[in-house]
Amino acid sequence: xxxxxxxxxxxxxxxxxxxxxxxxxxxxxxxxxxxxxxxxxxxxxxxxxxxxxxxxxxxxxxxxxxxxxxxxxxxxxxxxxxxxxxxxxxxxxxxxxxxxxxxxxxxxxxxxxxxxxxxxxxxxxxxxxxxxxxxxxxxxxxxxxxxxxxxxxxxxxxxxxxxxxxxxxxxxxxxxxxxxxxxxxxxxxxxxxxxxxxxxxxxxxxxxxxxxxxxxxxxxxxxxxxxxxxxxxxxxxxxxxxxxxxxxxxxxxxxxxxxxxxxxxxxxxxxxxxxxxxxxxxxxxxxxxxxxxxxxxxxxxxxxxxxxxxxxxxxxxxxxxxxxxxxxxxxxxxxxxxxxxxxxxxxxxxxxxxxxxxxxxxxx
Amino acid sequence: xxxxxxxxxxxxxxxxxxxxxxxxxxxxxxxxxxxxxxxxxxxxxxxxxxxxxxxxxxxxxxxxxxxxxxxxxxxxxxxxxxxxxxxxxxxxxxxxxxxxxxxxxxxxxxxxxxxxxxxxxxxxxxxxxxxxxxxxxxxxxxxxxxxxxxxxxxxxxxxxxxxxxxxxxxxxxxxxxxxxxxxxxxxxxxxxxxxxxxxxxxxxxxxxxxxxxxxxxxxxxxxxxxxxxxxxxxxxxxxxxxxxxxxxxxxxxxxxxxxxxxxxxxxxxxxxxxxxxxxxxxxxxxxxxxxxxxxxxxxxxxxxxxxxxxxxxxxxxxxxxxxxxxxxxxxxxxxxxxxxxxxxxxxxxxxxxxxxxxxxxxxx
Numbered sequence: 001x002x003x004x005x006x007x008x009x010x011x012x013x014x015x016x017x018x019x020x021x022x023x024x025x026x027x028x029x030x031x032x033x034x035x036x037x038x039x040x041x042x043x044x045x046x047x048x049x050x051x052x053x054x055x056x057x058x059x060x061x062x063x064x065x066x067x068x069x070x071x072x073x074x075x076x077x078x079x080x081x082x083x084x085x086x087x088x089x090x091x092x093x094x095x096x097x098x099x100x101x102x103x104x105x106x107x108x109x110x111x112x113x114x115x116x117x118x119x120x121x122x123x124x125x126x127x128x129x130x131x132x133x134x135x136x137x138x139x140x141x142x143x144x145x146x147x148x149x150x151x152x153x154x155x156x157x158x159x160x161x162x163x164x165x166x167x168x169x170x171x172x173x174x175x176x177x178x179x180x181x182x183x184x185x186x187x188x189x190x191x192x193x194x195x196x197x198x199x200x201x202x203x204x205x206x207x208x209x210x211x212x213x214x215x216x217x218x219x220x221x222x223x224x225x226x227x228x229x230x231x232x233x234x235x236x237x238x239x240x241x242x243x244x245x246x247x248x249x250x251x252x253x254x255x256x257x258x259x260x261x262x263x264x265x266x267x268x269x270x271x272x273x274x275x276x277x278x279x280x281x282x283x284x285x286x287x288x289x290x291x292x293x294x295x296x297x298x299x300x301x302x303x304x305x306x307x308x309x310x311x312x313x314x315x316x317x318x319x320x321x322x323x324x325x326x327x328x329x330x331x332x333x334x335x336x337x338x339x340x341x342x343x344x345x346x347x348x349x350x351x352x353x354x355x356x357x358x359x360x361x362x363x364x
Numbered sequence: 365x366x367x368x369x370x371x372x373x374x375x376x377x378x379x380x381x382x383x384x385x386x387x388x389x390x391x392x393x394x395x396x397x398x399x400x401x402x403x404x405x406x407x408x409x410x411x412x413x414x415x416x417x418x419x420x421x422x423x424x425x426x427x428x429x430x431x432x433x434x435x436x437x438x439x440x441x442x443x444x445x446x447x448x449x450x451x452x453x454x455x456x457x458x459x460x461x462x463x464x465x466x467x468x469x470x471x472x473x474x475x476x477x478x479x480x481x482x483x484x485x486x487x488x489x490x491x492x493x494x495x496x497x498x499x500x501x502x503x504x505x506x507x508x509x510x511x512x513x514x515x516x517x518x519x520x521x522x523x524x525x526x527x528x529x530x531x532x533x534x535x536x537x538x539x540x541x542x543x544x545x546x547x548x549x550x551x552x553x554x555x556x557x558x559x560x561x562x563x564x565x566x567x568x569x570x571x572x573x574x575x576x577x578x579x580x581x582x583x584x585x586x587x588x589x590x591x592x593x594x595x596x597x598x599x600x601x602x603x604x605x606x607x608x609x610x611x612x613x614x615x616x617x618x619x620x621x622x623x624x625x626x627x628x629x630x631x632x633x634x635x636x637x638x639x640x641x642x643x644x645x646x647x648x649x650x651x652x653x654x655x656x657x658x659x660x661x662x663x664x665x666x667x668x669x670x671x672x673x674x675x676x677x678x679x680x681x682x683x684x685x686x687x688x689x690x691x692x693x694x695x696x697x698x699x700x701x702x703x704x705x706x707x708x709x710x711x712x713x714x715x716x717x718x719x720x721x722x723x724x725x726x727x728x
Contacts, residue, residue, distance in 0.1 A: 079443075079447060083443060086512065086519065090512075090514040090518075117521065118482070118509075118519050118520060118521055119518075119519065120518055120519075120520070121507065121509060121517075121520040121521055121522055122521060122522065143485065145482075145485060148450065148454075150454040153485075154454075154483075154484055155450060155482050155483065155484075156482060156484070156485040157481065157482055157485055157486060157521065158485055158486065236486075
């Protein structure tokens with residue numbers, strides 16, 4: 001079991017990564033000061049696949065553990081989903097001393113974390129992410145929230161868990177797109193912070209795609225350490241934390257322009273990275289050979305859904321709605337080399353728009 | 365103008381109290397780093413009574429200032445009220461850099477503060493309280509939230525404003541009960557922290573009831589200083605901050621048992637203080653003569669709605685629902701002398717129940 005620490009003063013917390021986390025969950029939570037039975041929040045499917053092993057471990061330490069099962073999918077990460085979760089918590093008699101366990105993918109960790117942030121002015125929760133994307137990204141950093149009609153994650157809070165428990169043996173049941181989606185986020189971590197991680201992904205790619213636990217544990221651990229260090233240095237995304245958004249500016253816009261239906265989040269980020277690499281070389285920020293190397297790695301993970309039919313105007317409208325463009329300038333993250341990212345606050349919006357048109361055309 | 369500071373490290377903020385705060389609001393906010401026009405959130409009635417003076421001052425500094433008007437009353441401090449406020453903010457194009465101004469009583473400051481805590485994971489807000497109760501209590505300390513079916517303030521957060529602007533000249537339009545309600549909370553501040561404040565209220569009571577600005581400014585200022593110091597010492601109510609709950613344990617239960625219709629919050633707290641004084645002398649925690657002195661002061665403020673017809677069982681059920689009783693013991697705040705409060709974690713619940721029966725009988 002690897003243990004990393006997200007250092008945030010008296011709100012610091014451990015991130016456990018391994019193949020035996022489920023079995024040890026009760027003990028790990030007890031070590032974090034959970035004494036009464038926590039409340040498990042999960043999805044029907046996750047509970048069916050992985051619930052028993054976790055529940056047994058929890059009940060060994062705590063006795064009977066109440067479970068709240070939620071419908072899978074983004075539609076639960078909404079005002080009405082939140083209200084339902086509150087209601088369930090009240091019915092279970094949850095109070096200020098309760099601790100929630102968010103057991104599932106990003107929808108569950110975001111929703112449960114936000115419920116914990118606001119229930120009785122904030123109670124404790126732990127993240128027990130079951131997807132690669134959640135293990136390396138959404139469960140770490142305290143960003144929690146829900147979607148509203150106006151957009152994704154627009155209502156939320158910064159509320160850190162007391163611990164993150166990532167068992168990589170759960171990743172075995174991910175489908176190919178979910179797995180690839182997580183690998184793209186790990187590639188992003190390497191791209192902005194560690195060329196060595198990129199090299200490791202490159203070497204181990206087949207083992208990763210085969211869901212070999214050893215290879216998965218290595219990259220999950222590595223990505224967690226990178227993300228934890230970046231978040232510790234800039235908890236509320238004043239500036240430095242923005243490097244985590246490499247590939248996300250255009251990625252988010254692609255997701256929004258296609259109604260969140262064509263791409264998984266990771267796939268959109270993969271396209272966003274490809275675009276940022278291409279624009280970065282065009283702007284002479286990154287050597288073309290290096291860009292090409294990373295491009296090749298991204299392409300090798302799997303085949304990305306096509307960009308065909310996406311209008312430049314729609315992507316552009318999403319960027320505008322996102323308020324990312326101010327005074328004709330847009331803030332974007334570029335690589336200066338593999339393993340090093342820089343925030344550029346003043347990319348010319350007109351140039352970006354013309355680039356987008358060319359990129360969409362050449363990539364579809 | 366008096367300026368106090370709530371000291372919370374890099375989230376410290378000033379509390380301004382005076383008779384010329386409205387005129388200076390724009391400048392004060394600019395000093396706190398607000399550069400773009402803030403968004404004013406208020407009630408129809410407040411805007412009619414006091415809006416013009418404030419808006420003029422704001423528009424002098426910021427140009428046109430958007431106003432969101434909300435229906436008066438507790439029903440706005442709800443999930444649906446919150447959703448409406450979010451929608452208005454989106455329609456106005458609010459973003460991460462926006463600053464809200466909560467201009468009104470406790471409903472407005474609690475609701476707006478919670479919207480600010482959760483809109484795009486937290487934006488800035490300033491409190492501009494217009495009632496005595498909000499000026500001395502609800503606007504200070506960062507407790508924000510909404511009511512749900514299951515109870516009051518059960519969904520919320522700790523989110524501090526960037527400044528509190530309290531103009532005592534607005535208190536002129538309070539009705540007698542609202543005014544008295546605030547005075548009870550000021551008496552509570554004196555009771556737990558300053559005998560000198562109690563003496564001042566005693567001497568100035570007629571001036572206060574006549575809404576004389578000088579007398580009001582003195583006690584608002586004094587109460588703000590006391591509350592700010594208590595909150596700074598224990599932001600998240602781990603222990604010490606609980607002394608602010610003097611009179612609130614039984615007060616809350618009385619409010620809940622009467623469906624929040626018979627008493628204003630301050631009136632319920634006044635009854636709660638009378639009960640705590642009586643029980644405190646019964647338990648030999650406070651000398652009867654001292655209790656009598658504070659009782660007399662509370663009685664002189666105005667006539668409290670009767671306790672007639674309130675069943676002990678209902679009050680008791682509210683206490684139970686509040687989770688305040690654990691293992692047959694209840695945590696309550698008592699005075700050891702005037703100006704000094706202590707938290708007693710182990711008051712015998714049976715004794716409290718029998719006391720409640722006698723108190724309700726003797727007071728109705």
